[in-house]
Amino acid sequence: MKKLICIILVMSVVLSLTACGGKTPAETEEGFVPALDTGTECSITVVGSYDNFEALEAEFDRFNEFYPNVQLSYVKLDDYNNILGTVLEGDDSPNIFFSHTWMMDNEKYDQVLAHMEDLSDPALRLNLDCVRPGLLKHDEEGRVIMVPVFSRSYGMLVNNDLFEKEGLSVPATWSELVTVCDELRKKGYASPMMGYSRDTSSCFMYTVAYPMFVATLADNPEALALANDLDPKAGEYMRPALEKIGQLIESGCIDPAECDKIEDNYTQVILRFFEGDVPMMICHGDTVSGTRKRESQSEAFTASPFNYSFTPLPLTEDGGYFIDSPSVEFSVNKDCNDLDMTNEFMRFLVSTAELDEMASVKRMISPTVNLSFDPVYAPFGQISSERIISPEVLGITDPLTVQIKLAAFRVGSGEMTVDEAVAMYGSFE
Amino acid sequence: MKRALVIVPNLIIIGFILLFVIRYANFKVEESKQIVIAEYEKMTVTVNQIITNYLKDEQHLCDIWSNYVNRSAEAGTPMTAEDIVSYIRKAKISPEISGHLIFMDDPGLSGISTTENQSRPGDYSVSYKNISIFDNLDRLSDEGSVVNLTRAYTNPMNGIQSIAFMNYVQVLDPDTGELRTGLLMRVVPLSLLEQKLVFLKGEYESVEISLIDKDGNYIIHGKSLKNSNFFEYYKSYNTVTAEEYEHFKSEITGGVGSTTIMNSKGQECMVSYTPLDSLKGWYLLEYIPMDDLVERRVVDWLLPGAVSAGLIILLIFNFVILMIYNRKLSEAALEANQANDAKSYFLSTMSHDIRTPMNAILGLNEMVLRESHDDNIIGYSESIRTAGNTLLGLINDILDFSKIEAGKMDIINVDYSFVSVLNDLVNMVQKKAEDKGLAFNIDIDGEIPSILNGDEIRIKQVITNILSNAVKYTKEGSVTFSAGYEKIPDRPDSIILKISVADTGIGIKPEDMDKLFKAFERIEEKRNRNIEGTGLGMTIAQSFLSMMGSHLQVESTYGEGSVFSFDLVQKVVKWDPVGDYEDAFRQSLSERHNYREKFTAPHARLLVVDDTPVNLTVFTSLLSRTGIQIDTAMDGDGAVSLFKQKHYDVIFLDHMMPDKDGIETLAEMKGLKDTPNNGTPIICLTANAISGMREMFINAGFDDYITKPIDPDRLEVMLLQYLPKGKIAPASAEDENDDYALPDFLFHLDEIDVNSGLSHCGNGKAYMTTLKMYLDTAGKNADEIERFWASKDIRNTTIKVHALKSTSRVIGALELGEYAARLEKAGDVGDTETLDRELSDLLSRYRKLAEELRPLNEHDEAESDDKRPLITAEELSEAFRALSEFCASFDFDSVVHIAESLGKYRIPEDEATRVDAIIKAVDNFDYELIPGIIDGEV
Structure with a gap:
């Protein structure tokens, strides 16, 4: 009898351990799989007009689970719409910045638009299909230079x-x-x-x-x-x-x-x-x-x-x-430092799970096709x-x-x- | 010892040690942590000082600028905005630092910068319209800060996160010629401030510095502290009540200190805080994850780890040692058990071996006492009986003690007559007391219920021990035996029996009281060395009483006497009072006389089975006066054969017999169907009296048992119990002198001492039987001895001489017996010379004695008053035919049976010799001669 109990206990422990350890590989297979050296050390800065962007900062934490040595930070720029061009021209220009579709119709932002990377480039492997098509705007060249992270109504x-x-x-x-x-x-x-x-x-x-x-x-x-x-x-x-x-x-x-x-x-x-x-x-x-x-x-x-x-x-x-319509969109500064890791972060972020998660934290409407709304x-x-x-x-x-x-x-x-x-x-x- | 009893305490001790070590280590860690935190707080103060100095310096530089501008205005040469910017360009050293002059009265909060707009080269205009950094400017000034500083903001000229030091200046408006108030800003990139704190790297790698205002809004924002407000950040990731939240806010803004919070990753973080010396209402925060801070702890976990490992190794080592010792102990215990078994076996053997000769001694002595009329002989015999009984008592004490020690002594409650107990006790002690000249007084409460329930035997044993001791240790005076009782209110079916024995003996010294109940210890050993005893009596008594829920109390005055008493709860079976026992006792004393049998039972028939002929003789002799018909058998097979043929009223079956022991024989008897003895009680005859034997015999199927040496009284009591009542008659009143008459010629034989023979055999008839057996076997025995000696078979020669010794002594041929004993000894030591020299002489005397005893056969015939029926010629012929057939088929049991049947008839004279020869052949087991005898060849 004692022996049987011991066997059951040991099996329970083994199964428990198996269960504990089994989740991460499963998630990795279905979700984000790092494409770069996970030991890479670098800094990525996102600038925007929000005073607080804890929803994005939570994504930083989640991204750090894959790339623990990548330091991500969000910086609020004062007078964002006016200063963005200047900031992008600076020596320490940000990696990612808030953008809006109206910028595409305003020549004042031509300089800003010139910094935007084509996010539809297949080489970047961004899953743009997860975003509702009505929210994605293509420029005259058919490029996607902004990806909505929140929707507005x-x-x-x-x-x-x-x-x-x-x-x-x-x-x-x-x-x-x-x-x-x-x-x-x-x-x-x-x-x-x-x-x-x-x-x-x-x-x-x-x-x-x-x-x-x-x-x-x-x-x-x-x-x-x-x-x-x-x-x-x-x-x-x-x-x-x-x-x-x-x-x-x-x-x-x-x-x-x-x-x-x-x-x-x-x-x-x-x-x-x-x-x-x-x-x-x-x-x-x-x-x-x-x-x-x-x-x-x-x-x-x-x-x-x-x-x-x-x-x-x-x-x-x-x-x-x-x-x-899009509320906030992200653009990648193609002239920034650590562009590869920046694109890696975007690849991580532009997914149904992460965008929904971020919308849920921020209590915004998610831009994904999933349209998984907050009960509100x-x-x-x-x-x-x-x-x-x-x-x-x-x-x-x-x-x-x-x-x-x-x-x-x-x-x-x-x-x-x-x-x-x-x-x-x-x-x- | 169970493993758990060792392992569990060890684990508990290890647990406690580990707990202590861990607690101590934790304490040291906590202490270390506190030191680290204190250092961290100190560092915060240091940083505060550095930042304060830096801010003061920068503010001072800003003030220099503004003072220069303002003094110019005061001197009547106010500077225009262009002049001021030009001046600042010259005055500033670092290219990273710029000056902004803002006109606060301008709706667009616009002004001029010392550096051009990075995205609009050549454009030096600057506007703070959309940058809300001046909200607290007036308030801060009012609060008397030495530094007027903005929060970190985005420099509109280059997009770099910066801080600005400010002061008001008077500026000449070139268009109006009037003075305007402008705000001169010394704009410093935030990175410069961060460079001042570079020394922290290496010391606190992941520390982050933040400056907040009273409301928690960041002036300088640490990267990990999300949200734009520190207090909101705290509330977002820490579950707190409104009160706790307010307390936290007041704590942070209340002075210098540190606290822990949870960050967005759920990690515990240390935040130390201090108000900025240079800026009222602004606070310095230093944030670091606790894991990064406590990594610097002094105490590592090597100590508890090493202790744990050491203790576990110690535990395993101890366990292994313990196992080894346990194994040795098990082996030792096994050996001890074997030794104990050996002891039990030894006791059993000793009991048997001692009791067997004691049976002969006491039994035959009893016969001497019964039949002797010579006062001297009776005296001697009484001494033998006393010594024998003493010896038996000693053996019994040792056996009882052994039984108690082994835990095999059980209390067996039975209904008993209290008077009977008293009788036994008084009979046992009264004589001893009388012999010592002591007065034996009894004081029995006549109201004691007559039939009680308890362990009669043990109670008797306890009181006997006390009384015997009293008699032993009392030289003069009296021994008083008292018995009384008390009713128990709560238990109407029981009483408290109160027993006490008072003597006027030597008493016990107070210091010797402790020795009283210790085994093998005797008080005043030297003084009492002549008193027999093992020193176990009181120990046994106390043990028995303890088992019965009582204890022995002693009151003694040294030199005056002692009183031993005890109370015993006994159930009452019959409340009839015992009456005036003293009167009855006195009467019995006056009527005391020599032994007479209690009953006669001439129609009763017993079978006694014992492998020792003397024991059979003693047994039959003890019952000779009862007239009981007794058949004997010397082994199990013989007993079974008789068992199948004849009906017996009681069978006494010896336990220890060669080949087939008593229990095996009993089993065989019980297994037989259709015998004349269905339901016949079978009583074990044993010399074994050690613990457990009684249970063993009863369990084996015996109806009762009696120990050897046989107590004649107990034997008679037992027979009265088991014999059919119809066959028991009162004892004959005939004079005992009308005993079996011995032939006169016996008294004239030199070789024989008749009295000695009688004493050995019990009575005359038994003596005669023994003599005849001696006579019948003498010739054959002598021939065998000669044959063995001729073939130099010393061993068998010696055995036969040994038998000659024994039988000669039994019949009273004492000298011949001594002669044989001497030659037996010679045989034992291999002294062939003596044997060669004297054996023939011994055999001549043996044959001569046999020749002298031959008239016994004639005497027997002469004395015969045979009333047996005469056997017919047909019956005799049929008997001879059957004997021939049984001999041919080796069915000697049937041969014996027929031979015994022939003994019931008178035989015609012409066949008498042949029949006698057949019976002798049967008696001598010479079955092979019988066919020859029948055929007339022998």
């Missing part, structure tokens, strides 16, 4: 517990939205919807208008060319979007005066939402990324936590749109494919975006009428 944060408490359903269509807002107002919520309104950056007017304008352009390809050319004739195509802002205000869904109390377009938007008395907070995905960290910073939320989610704005009777983003996962619009695929340019942004802000803030704004298309600066 437009919508509203919804306090689900509040809706449940008030016995209401989250609206999915325009008429439901108007009705729900009316009900909420009657229940004492002065402004059932809120959003940042102090300036154009991330203001709620733009968040409302942009998806509708893009959708309109998507339905009218001839208008897209006019709009991209900043032809004033394209102004008419803004009208439905601009009118929708007015309708929101006029129907009492949103009170601009209440919105003006929100001091900035990020932290204060989140903290105001966390007060718990805002049923719907209009914002874009970048703002949602800050919610997790600020849950603990909000005394109100800490005292009375509630369930919330990010959902498309129901601006039509068919529901809302999922405007799927669940409503976007339920949107039908025909209502998903990719501005990059459509060919929306940055100047166009500026026009709708300024027009929406000014209409929403009462600085001009819809007609005036429509007439001014192409001349907003």
Whole structure:
């Protein structure tokens, strides 16, 4: 009997050890396999505009499991968009830097673009297939010089517990939205919807208008060319979007005066939402990324936590749109030191697992085809494919975006009428 | 010894030692760690000093610039921005350092730089519009810092991470001619500050330096400390409550010290902190993973490792040694067990060997006592009985002690009559006391229940020991035996029997009390050397009492006497009181008389089996007056043969016999079916009295057992128990003088001492039987001795002479016996000369004596008053035919049976000689002669 027990114990130990040791090779086979000398010593610097990028720093740690002697660091550059070119020209230029598709349409960044490596080069073996095709933009030469690491969309944060408490359903269509807002107002919520309104950056007017304008352009390809050319004739195509802002205000869904109390377009938007008395907070995905960290910073939320989610704005009777555009993209400085290891890191990072992991930590929308959302983003996962619009695929340019942004802000803030704004298309600066 | 008993304590001790070593090593490590941490904190203070000095120096240089500018303004020659930049270009030495002059009243926070924009050559304009580094400028100045420093930021002119030292200057606006306030910045690449800390490399390889403000925002950011805020970083990777978080913040900003945090990789890290001397509200942090810090510990794990290895080696060594010793001990134990077995065997043998002759001594002595009328002889005989009993007592003591020591002594509770116990005790001791002239008093509580349950034998043994000792050690005065009882309230079925023995003996000194219960120790050995005993009596008594849940108490006054007492719990079977025992005892004393048999049983028949003829003689003699018919057999086969033929009321079967011992014989008897002896009790006759024998005999199938030497009283008691009641009659009142009459001629034979013969054989009839057997075998024996001697077979000659010695002594031919003994001794030593010289003389005397005894046969016939039926010619013929057939088929058992059957009939005179010859042949085992006798050839 003792012998039998000993054999069982020994076998258990052996099996346990086998199980313990078996995971790493399996993961390595299916996942990332180092292609360079894992003992390589070097430094890789990623520069960007984020104050914090702990999600990326977590990836550094994971990469260090394969290359323990590679020192990776993230550096936030002040005045990023202006200084990036200078930094890239410096002696100690970064290996990887934040980039945006609008840079490709701006000759000011030609110098920056000149530093960008073609990431679609087969020699680099980057798995670009893991990224949703609508998020990948090819330049005129067919190159991919930016890889999105996060995706952005437009919508509203919804306090689900509040809706449940008030016995209401989250609206999915325009008429439901108007009705729900009316009900909420009657229940004492002065402004059932809120959003940042102090300036154009991330203001709620733009968040409302942009998806509708893009959708309109998507339905009218001839208008897209006019709009991209900043032809004033394209102004008419803004009208439905601009009118929708007015309708929101006029129907009492949103009170601009209440919105003006929100001091900035990020932290204060989140903290105001966390007060718990805002049923719907209009914002874009970048703002949602800050919610997790600020849950603990909000005394109100800490005292009375509630369930919330990010959902498309129901601006039509068919529901809302999922405007799927890149938020942050990475480019590789082809003139940097240790380019091989830099590409190795990119090869490591551009994978479904790592991009999803990073999006999860940052609470951003993952750019992968997997579309594995955080539960907060669940409503976007339920949107039908025909209502998903990719501005990059459509060919929306940055100047166009500026026009709708300024027009929406000014209409929403009462600085001009819809007609005036429509007439001014192409001349907003 | 079980291995676990050795290994477990060893492992526990090793565990404790290792625990101590590890704890001590941990303590030393912790101590070392504390030293390292203290050094680390000291280093932080040093770094603080270096940084402070550096920052002060840089601030000082910035102040020199600003003072120069401001003094110019004060002197009425204010400098324009171009002048200032030009001045700074000249004043600064390091090309890495630049000066920025910013106009704070400009909405674009723009100004001019000493160096051109790296991406726009020739462009010296600079703007801090999108760089928020001036938020705390006023606050810091208000707090009286000697250094006005920005956080680390990206130099808008070259993109290099830098810090800037600042001071206000008065600048002439060339367009308006008025003075404007400008902010003069000495912009220093962060790398220069890091170079100042290069000395740390090698000392603390992975240390990282950070500067934070009160809110945790980094001014200078260590690379591993993620997030833009140290406190947020702490909160992200350390599970803390809000209170702990606040405490951590106040700890970091509260002074000099160190703390541990978890980093993003889950590693424990040491963070030492100190407020910057030069910058109020800014704090220096030094961060290092704990593993990198404690690598420098002084104590390594070699010590506990070496100790562990040493202890394990020691354990294995000890275990091996232990195993070796255990093996030796096992061997020794085996040898000891073998020795013990040998001792048991020796005791068994000794018991048998001593008890066998003791049987003869005491048994025959009993016959002397019964039958002798000569007072002298009776006196001598009494002495023999006393000495014999003493010797038996000594043997019994040794055997009992041996049994107790071996743990084989069991307490066997039976129902017993307390009066019977008293009788036995009193009978045993009273005589001894009387012989010594001591008064033997008894004081028995008449209310003691008559039938109790307990180990009667052991109780009797204990009291006997005490009483015997009392008598032994009392020269004059009295021995008083008292017995009383108490009821037990909680146990209505039991009583406490209270026994005490008081004497007026020599008493015991207090210092000797301890010796009393020690084996083989006798108190005052010299003084009591003449008193018999082994020194075991009290030890045995105490052991028995202990086994029965009691103990012996002694009160003694030296020179005055002692009182031994004990209390014993006994179950009560019958509450009838024993009555006035003293009266009964006194009456029995007055009626005491010489031995008479207790009963007669002439119709009862016994079979006694023993390989020693004398024992058979003693046995039959002891029961001669009971009239019991006794058949004897000298071996197992003979016994089985008789067992198959005749019915016996009781069978006594010797244990130790050659060829087939008693147990084997018993098994054979029990295995037989359809014999006349189904249900006949079979009692073991044994000289073995050592521990375990009783159980062995009962387990073997015997109904009871009796030890040799045979106690006549016990034998009679046993027969009364086992004989059918219908065959037992009261003892005859006939005078014992009406005994078997011996022929007169015997008393005139010179060679024979009749009294001696009688004493050996028990009674006259037995004597006569023995004499006839002597006579019948004499001729043959003499011839055999001559034949052996003629063939120079000294060994068998000696054996035969030995037999002649024994038989001659038994019949009282003492001189002949002595003669034979002398020649036996000569044979033993190989003295052929003596044998050659005297053997023929011995045999002549032997033959002469046989010739002189021949009239015994006539006497026997004459004395015969044969009432047996006369055998018919047909029956005799049939007997002869059967004898011939059985002899031919070597079925000698049947031959014996027929021969014995013939003995039940009177034989016609014409056949008497032939039948006698046949019976003699059978008695002498000369079966081969029988056919010849029948056929008339012999």
